Amino acid sequence: FYLRRVDLPPRHVHQERDAPGQVQASLIVEASQIRGAEASVAEVGGRLRRIPARGGPAAHDDPPVALRKPPEPAPQGDYLAPGQVRLTGEALRSCRAGYYGLINHIDDQIRRLLNPVMGIQSQTGGNTVVMYTSDHGEMLGDHYHWRKQVPFEGSARVPLLMQFPNRFGIRPAQVLHQPVGLEDIMPTVLDLAGVEIPKSVEGRSLLPLMRGEKCDWREYIHIEHAPLHQSLTDGREKFVWYVKDGRELFFD
Numbered sequence: 001f002y003l004r005r006v007d008l009p010p011r012h013v014h015q016e017r018d019a020p021g022q023v024q025a026s027l028i029v030e031a032s033q034i035r036g037a038e039a040s041v042a043e044v045g046g047r048l049r050r051i052p053a054r055g056g057p058a059a060h061d062d063p064p065v066a067l068r069k070p071p072e073p074a075p076q077g078d079y080l081a082p083g084q085v086r087l088t089g090e091a092l093r094s095c096r097a098g099y100y101g102l103i104n105h106i107d108d109q110i111r112r113l114l115n116p117v118m119g120i121q122s123q124t125g126g127n128t129v130v131m132y133t134s135d136h137g138e139m140l141g142d143h144y145h146w147r148k149q150v151p152f153e154g155s156a157r158v159p160l161l162m163q164f165p166n167r168f169g170i171r172p173a174q175v176l177h178q179p180v181g182l183e184d185i186m187p188t189v190l191d192l193a194g195v196e197i198p199k200s201v202e203g204r205s206l207l208p209l210m211r212g213e214k215c216d217w218r219e220y221i222h223i224e225h226a227p228l229h230q231s232l233t234d235g236r237e238k239f240v241w242y243v244k245d246g247r248e249l250f251f252d
Contacts, residue, residue: 085146096140114163121163129192130163131185151223151231151240158182162210168192170210178209179221179235 087095110132113120120128139145139154148155160180164170183203190197191205208215223231231240240249 085141086144087141092141099138099140126165129165129168129189131189132159132161133182133185134158135182149225149228151225151229151238156223156231160185162206164192168207170207171212174210176206176209177235178217179219179233180206180209181221 112118114130116122120130135158136148137153137155137158139147139150139152142154143150143152145152145155150156163172181203183201184206185203187197187201187203187205188207191207197205204218209217220232220234223229223233227243229240229242231238233239236252238249238251240251242248
């Protein structure tokens with residue numbers, strides 16, 4: 001397992017005095033990168049404008065079914081809560097175009113990182129583990145929801161892509177269907193580095209699964225936003241219980 005410290009100009013690096021070797025680097029976005037993101041938004045927006053916009057129901061519902069009523073018109077003021085947003089038509093398409101365009105821009109940067117000629121594996125002799133994930137998704141108006149926090153797929157399901165050096169014995173281009181969560185990343189990294197995983201850690205290393213070893217893996221995973229909901233899912237079926245009023249939802 002290879003950890004590489006990147007040398008950046010002093011104004012971009014902050015090192016904690018009490019934590020030797022710990023480096024925090026900020027991402028400086030240049031004007032050229034902003035223009036690149038705008039180009040992605042324009043490209044994706046052109047495609048989205050050819051798709052009929054529905055203001056609220058999930059994009060895959062046919063016929064459209066929303067899991068909550070449209071929000072009431074918001075009062076005038078400087079702050080608009082996510083639950084008060086109601087976009088339709090061109091405004092909704094433009095919002096989604098912006099989000100998808102920014103994702104496309106991130107993909108372009110990841111492609112630069114993984115470039116087989118000048119990318120990170122070339123620079124480290126194929127000795128780098130790459131993990132790509134996100135802490136949450138975005139509802140983008142599905143079911144009249146915005147932002148995160150809700151247990152629906154747009155908010156709760158995130159990517160988890162990994163690339164490994166050959167010496168770890170992990171077959172490339174495989175897809176795992178077992179339920180995993182962000183709590184599994186830290187024990188996986190410790191396992192890769194040959195460091196003992198503390199018994200207090202709730203997550204589990206993904207290496208046995210990726211190596212095809214037989215292991216007693218969890219059947220479901222717990223999702224929660226404590227004041228709002230508690231949920232269980234095995235990746236296909238999902239049960240949701242709303243804390244405040246006891247409502248229940250079940251998806252297959």
